[in-house]
Amino acid sequence: MIRMTLGEIAGITGGRLVNSDGSAEVTASVEYDSRKVVPGGLFVAFPGERVDGHDFASAVVAAGAAGVLGTRDTGEPGVVVEDSLRAVATLAHEVVARLPELTVVGLTGSSGKTTTKDYIGQLLSRLGPTVALPGSLNNELGFPYTVLQAGADTRFLVLEMGARGVGHIRHLTGIARPSIGVVLNIGAAHIGEFGSVEGTALAKGELVEALPQTGVAVLNADDALVSAMASRTGARVVTVGEAAGAQLRAVDVTLDPAGRASYVLEHGERRGTVRLRVAGRHQVANSLSAAAVALTAGLAFDDLVTALSEMSMVSDRRMDVFERPDGVTVIDDSYNANPSSTAAALRALAAMSAGRRTTAVLGYMAELGEFEVSGHAEVGRLAAELGVDRLIAVAENARPILDGAAEVGAWRGTARFAADQAAAIEILQDDLRADDVVLVKGSRYRTWDVADWLRRSEEVQPT
Numbered sequence: 273m274i275r276m277t278l279g280e281i282a283g284i285t286g287g288r289l290v291n292s293d294g295s296a297e298v299t300a301s302v303e304y305d306s307r308k309v310v311p312g313g314l315f316v317a318f319p320g321e322r323v324d325g326h327d328f329a330s331a332v333v334a335a336g337a338a339g340v341l342g343t344r345d346t347g348e349p350g351v352v353v354e355d356s357l358r359a360v361a362t363l364a365h366e367v368v369a370r371l372p373e374l375t376v377v378g379l380t381g382s383s384g385k386t387t388t389k390d391y392i393g394q395l396l397s398r399l400g401p402t403v404a405l406p407g408s409l410n411n412e413l414g415f416p417y418t419v420l421q422a423g424a425d426t427r428f429l430v431l432e433m434g435a436r437g438v439g440h441i442r443h444l445t446g447i448a449r450p451s452i453g454v455v456l457n458i459g460a461a462h463i464g465e466f467g468s469v470e471g472t473a474l475a476k477g478e479l480v481e482a483l484p485q486t487g488v489a490v491l492n493a494d495d496a497l498v499s500a501m502a503s504r505t506g507a508r509v510v511t512v513g514e515a516a517g518a519q520l521r522a523v524d525v526t527l528d529p530a531g532r533a534s535y536v537l538e539h540g541e542r543r544g545t546v547r548l549r550v551a552g553r554h555q556v557a558n559s560l561s562a563a564a565v566a567l568t569a570g571l572a573f574d575d576l577v578t579a580l581s582e583m584s585m586v587s588d589r590r591m592d593v594f595e596r597p598d599g600v601t602v603i604d605d606s607y608n609a610n611p612s613s614t615a616a617a618l619r620a621l622a623a624m625s626a627g628r629r630t631t632a633v634l635g636y637m638a639e640l641g642e643f644e645v646s647g648h649a650e651v652g653r654l655a656a657e658l659g660v661d662r663l664i665a666v667a668e669n670a671r672p673i674l675d676g677a678a679e680v681g682a683w684r685g686t687a688r689f690a691a692d693q694a695a696a697i698e699i700l701q702d703d704l705r706a707d708d709v710v711l712v713k714g715s716r717y718r719t720w721d722v723a724d725w726l727r728r729s730e731e732v733q734p735t
Contacts, residue, residue, distance in 0.1 A: 381456025635714020652676025
């Protein structure tokens with residue numbers, strides 16, 4: 273964070289200065305995890321039923337923290353506010369206001385947000401100091417937390433924006449208004465909250481509505497609901513995709529045996545060959561959106577082609593492909609799941625098989641509402657249509673995956689139900705063959721335990 277005194281922070285947040293004359297200066301990061309606070313940092317304490325951050329105030333100050341921002345006086349130097357979350361948002365807004373040379377990039381979509389944010393961060397870092405934190409820090413806490421990592425030398429701030437309802441993204445853009453906005457796609461993620469894909473589009477489009485007229489909206493030309501958002505912004509629109517009319521276009525897409533895409537990137541009269549190092553055909557669309565941001569920010573076309581071919585995965589459990597010593601290939605995409613992202617992962621599994629036996633371990637997909645049964649069944653049908661050899665559905669709510677697969681009469685694979693992750697591991701343990709390709713995917717219900725079991729050897733070589 274940029275340097276501020278406790279007195280300044282009290283004034284910005286409307287808080288009350290306690291146990292300090294206000295001159296102590298915050299010179300390091302703002303943290304809400306006491307274990308991450310460093311000397312000169314600011315600790316934000318949140319009350320909780322099981323863990324109350326205020327209880328750690330003395331320890332963080334003893335370790336060198338400049339002060340504590342919380343909702344009660346802890347006896348340590350700090351600022352007392354009515355609402356810690358609101359105070360963090362207000363402080364983040366002020367940080368952006370004090371960095372007039374900062375370029376803020378915001379992105380949203382139903383799937384691929386975190387991966388694309390990581391790509392954008394890698395590309396923009398070639399132009400200057402960039403903040404693009406690993407992980408999915410896209411909610412009302414993670415978003416301002418990311419903003420507060422920007423310092424006086426930061427040139428680019430890349431912010432992922434999540435939403436579970438209309439108005440959520442508008443709230444985030446009020447904290448840090450982007451000048452470049454990216455909408456990746458509209459799918460069934462959180463459809464239980466939005467009610468329909470049209471409702472999802474209404475909410476996601478709040479990002480382009482917030483852009484200034486001098487800004488740029490990067491829109492997916494291959495998604496009709498996204499491309500239609502051009503009418504909702506006064507900013508300049510840049511379209512990306514494989515569609516003939518896309519301004520930044522991928523043509524001649526091919527996949528290698530490891531499922532990594534190559535394509536020819538076209539931009540006006542310029543052409544260059546990109547060879548992605550990450551698995552999954554869906555990475556073509558993600559990389560195009562990232563490329564459009566980099567071009568807008570000033571990266572030269574030839575440098576962009578080179579940079580796209582050098583990008584790697586940053587955040588954990590997102591299309592993380594590793595090879596076990598026994599020859600089994602594992603695709604750990606277990607961080608989260610929705611029907612769109614699971615479909616993309618299944619297609620990557622099929623592309624990587626090349627005659628090898630394939631297994632998909634699929635967990636429950638959350639927040640689908642009335643579409644829960646049909647959404648899971650749709651994924652099962654796709655797995656069968658793609659010819660996945662073994663399908664394992666983990667947990668009762670995921671059982672409709674197997675029902676969907678059974679509807680595909682031509683499928684000759686096997687379907688197994690596992691009550692939990694331990695049962696899924698037992699199924700794999702009994703019948704895992706050298707050269708198998710295994711996908712693990714689910715909505716943060718510890719499906720990653722299966723991936724961790726598969727990664728048991730320390731001799732794993734990344735692909």
